[in-house]
Amino acid sequence: MSRSAISQHLGVLAEVGLVVNRKAGRQRIYSGAPAGMAELRLELERFWTNELDLLVADAAALTSDRRPNDS
Numbered sequence: 001m002s003r004s005a006i007s008q009h010l011g012v013l014a015e016v017g018l019v020v021n022r023k024a025g026r027q028r029i030y031s032g033a034p035a036g037m038a039e040l041r042l043e044l045e046r047f048w049t050n051e052l053d054l055l056v057a058d059a060a061a062l063t064s065d066r067r068p069n070d071s
Contacts, residue, residue, distance in 0.1 A: 013030075018037060018040060019036070
């Protein structure tokens with residue numbers, strides 16, 4: 001991967017608040033942004049919780065569809 005591509009990727013991550021940077025001479029030093037990472041973690045947990053709830057509901061529906069009728 002070229003330095004230019006890495007720089008572009010880091011720029012996008014900085015725009016959304018996942019990394020911060022500081023200048024050191026001609027270089028930029030990047031590090032993770034704790035607040036941005038915490039927000040990302042919450043979003044991922046919310047997403048997976050919702051997806052898992054849907055999966056459980058689908059599995060329950062399939063199970064109830066397969067049960068023989070008691071009549």
